[in-house]
Amino acid sequence: MKTELTERLGIEHPIILPGMTYISTPELVAAVSNAGGLGLLATGRRSTAETRAMIHRVRELTDKPFGVGLPLILPGAKENAKVALEEKVPVINYSLGKGDWITEEAHRYGAQVIATVVTEKHALAACHYGADAIQATGHEAAAHGGAVTSLVLVPRIADLVDVPVIATGGFVDGRGLAAALSLGAHGIAMGSRLAMCQESPVHLRTKDVILQKTIHDTLYTDQYDGMDCRVMSTPATEKVFSQNANILTALGMSLSLAKQMNISWLKMFTSTLLRGPKTTMQLAMMANASETSRLAIEEGDLDNGVQLIGQGLGLIEDLPAANEIIERVVSQAESVFQQHNP
Numbered sequence: 003m004k005t006e007l008t009e010r011l012g013i014e015h016p017i018i019l020p021g022m023t024y025i026s027t028p029e030l031v032a033a034v035s036n037a038g039g040l041g042l043l044a045t046g047r048r049s050t051a052e053t054r055a056m057i058h059r060v061r062e063l064t065d066k067p068f069g070v071g072l073p074l075i076l077p078g079a080k081e082n083a084k085v086a087l088e089e090k091v092p093v094i095n096y097s098l099g100k101g102d103w104i105t106e107e108a109h110r111y112g113a114q115v116i117a118t119v120v121t122e123k124h125a126l127a128a129c130h131y132g133a134d135a136i137q138a139t140g141h142e143a144a145a146h147g148g149a150v151t152s153l154v155l156v157p158r159i160a161d162l163v164d165v166p167v168i169a170t171g172g173f174v175d176g177r178g179l180a181a182a183l184s185l186g187a188h189g190i191a192m193g194s195r196l197a198m199c200q201e202s203p204v205h206l207r208t209k210d211v212i213l214q215k216t217i218h219d220t221l222y223t224d225q226y227d228g229m230d231c232r233v234m235s236t237p238a239t240e241k242v243f244s245q246n247a248n249i250l251t252a253l254g255m256s257l258s259l260a261k262q263m264n265i266s267w268l269k270m271f272t273s274t275l276l277r278g279p280k281t282t283m284q285l286a287m288m289a290n291a292s293e294t295s296r297l298a299i300e301e302g303d304l305d306n307g308v309q310l311i312g313q314g315l316g317l318i319e320d321l322p323a324a325n326e327i328i329e330r331v332v333s334q335a336e337s338v339f340q341q342h343n344p
């Protein structure tokens with residue numbers, strides 16, 4: 003299925019795997035890119051050495067375009083961005099921060115830049131700095147979707163910008179893709195749906211729980227990582243939130259984060275302090291939240307872990323391979339359009 007987005011990114015279908023921490027591994031990225039979509043590699047909580055090795059691994063598994071996701075608010079993101087730029091990754095995606103310098107460097111070697119935003123203001127700023135596509139993330143999304151639903155946010159941003167828009171948040175099937183294109187988007191990103199495929203590293207125990215959940219079983223709260231964030235509601239989530247709110251636990255967790263990412267904790271802590279007490283507390287909470295996210299994904303531990311997931315979880319009923327999901331989404335969207343334009 004061709005759109006302005008597929009032309010720009012050199013891909014077959016307008017479907018993106020977002021850079022989901024712990025989930026968008028080289029294997030899943032390559033599976034999506036090989037199926038004609040675009041996989042974005044997650045770099046959150048990874049050291050520069052790990053990021054470089056993962057980029058090399060993607061290149062072993064696919065010769066199709068792929069990208070790297072950079073959540074700029076996280077410690078180590080700038081260093082990982084430099085690795086992605088050195089490696090001349092064809093698509094660079096940034097979120098949760100200002101990506102002007104990244105855009106400039108990426109354009110020097112001909113990469114495409116996707117900016118993830120949740121407001122019109124940030125979409126316009128990203129375009130001002132030269133973004134080639136805007137990923138507009140609505141309220142339904144897993145993790146940090148905005149306050150406004152995709153149904154309203156996507157057409158608003160599509161009206162304002164003159165680059166392709168990737169509708170994100172709540173898109174899990176071909177009806178969603180058809181709807182997104184009708185709203186003025188040029189493609190979709192699917193996080194929750196592609197987290198629930200065979201190649202996804204989400205633990206089978208957690209996948210089984212997600213399959214049982216309904217569209218009502220998520221929480222949108224700032225109690226998890228200090229920002230408005232959507233997570234799966236489980237009997238243990240409230241308990242985990244109360245631990246996350248504890249500054250001592252969170253600071254301890256930031257030590258292990260610095261160790262895992264091979265960066266100096268003191269440097270991380272002082273540069274964070276300079277950004278003010280609110281950011282310090284938020285980063286400490288994010289460090290803790292990211293460990294509980296790992297427990298859910300890698301260990302299937304939902305007593306101490308928390309799973310990021312979107313409202314679309316209630317529409318997901320199976321665990322097919324990534325290429326089957328992509329084929330299904332494209333053919334369902336095409337048949338929606340045929341039904342209405344016989």
Ligand SMILES: Cc1cc2nc3c(=O)[nH]c(=O)nc-3n(C[C@H](O)[C@H](O)[C@H](O)COP(=O)(O)O)c2cc1C
Pocket residue numbers: 020021022023025044046071073097118139142143144145146170171172173191192193194195197309310311312313314
């Ligand atoms: C487990 C998980 C981890 C995620 N991690 C990140 C991340 O590190 N950076 C980011 O920008 N978005 C992250 N997201 C959000 C996705 O990029 C995307 O915005 C979201 O999944 C879209 O909504 P959907 O799940 O309804 O498709 C994550 C989502 C999930 C489910």
